[in-house]
Amino acid sequence: MRGEFNGLQALILNDCRYAYYVYCFAYRLQLALVVVAREVVEVHQFFKDLSNIVNIASASSKRHDELQKAQATEITRLRGDAHNAYNRLRSFEFIFILHIMKEVLGITDNFCQALQRHSQDILNAMSLVLTTKDLIQKLRDDGWNELLKNVISFCETWELDFLDMNAQYVVGHSHNKKEDVTVEHHYRVDIFFATIDTQLQVLKSRFNENVVELLTLTTALDPKEFFKLLDIDKICILVNKFYPEDFSQQEKEHLPYELKHYELD
Template sequence: MYDAACTVIDEGATYSQRGDASAASKMLSSFEFIFILHLMFKIMGITNILCQALQSRSQDILNAMHLVSTSKVLLQQLRNDGWSDLLENVKLFCLKHEIEIPDMSAQYVLGRGQSRQTNVTMVHHYRIDIFLVVIDSQMKELNLRFNEQNVELLRLSTTLDPSNNYKEFNIDNICRLAETYYSNDFTEQERLHLKLQLSHYIVDIPQSFQNITTLSELCKKLVES
């Protein structure tokens, strides 16, 4: 991307193209751009395993929930203790590639000109306005998508996992799932009978529905039968 911008600067057909390429080149070689790239590399390094697991059809839910938990812990550790190491790595990268490093104690300026000065220092801008805000945003998204109720629902759903010959099957968890999350789908009498019905189910289902390894396959088979 940087090389492409340099090529357009030298060989662009119009002044406008060369000007846009020059602005892009300056941005790509700025301390702030490099800082953000390093920060995103850190965050994506933490969350990538979770993202891959959630997209895998063979991923078991309990392991995915474990990865959610560990991702939150690692993000919190980065927030608490990762600032100094990240800043040092960014500085080393900038020194290696001859990119100007700002004085962190200086006042942060928005663009050019004294009229756009702010009331915060460079270290405040990079640590508070970028570093902490980005990490907090990522943690907020994880907490929103995987709140306590959602995690419990997913955990209880694993009891229907047909893999390993229905190893995770648990009658009490299924009854709790029906009572807590699907109360409108079962009458009171049906919920009372459910426990007895499930005792027959666990004996019959491994024999009737063989070679089924995922919850989605089980649901399709139940509808067909």
């Protein structure tokens, strides 16, 4: 358990000092990544708009019958919904966030798929944890210029308006300008960095160094193929580092000799 609710994690640790939180592989990680990304206001609005667009598009086959039966006011409302969805779909902000999420979900896809496989290869999954974190961090550190270039190129290809990045940023429709904040700063810091930081936070909290090491060491206990991965050194590290109080000193000293019998079995 992550322990967000009423200090649950703390209560468990008080009762069992050497309990460790390990991410539930049955839960789809990409859903969690999308949920935390929505903590960024603009990203939350993006997914609301996306849901609305999908609903309108998927219902298009039914629209004809609805329009046949609908009164004039209902027809106007339906047209208004479609018009608003169309405008949002063509907006720079929507296209910009679409490109961010495409990059983020593309980077995390291999890792998420590895967690979902029935024949889980924990060693491979833990290796993907590290590379996924590195690639997300690299996107944050070095990916801004390339992302912006791709967004502008997309807008040019489809003849969509794109913003002057050097202009002063205006908040919403109030025409209130933020002092010394450019459009480029808003999109880079408030949306691009903020979105990626939520992804890094999830990956680092759910798969921190201790958890990665713990899961890597537990592969030495994998019963597949008659304990083919049995590793005495890893099991001893597991005992001494993660569960030192569950074994007496005598048991720890005797453990390597006992395991050698299983190694030859």
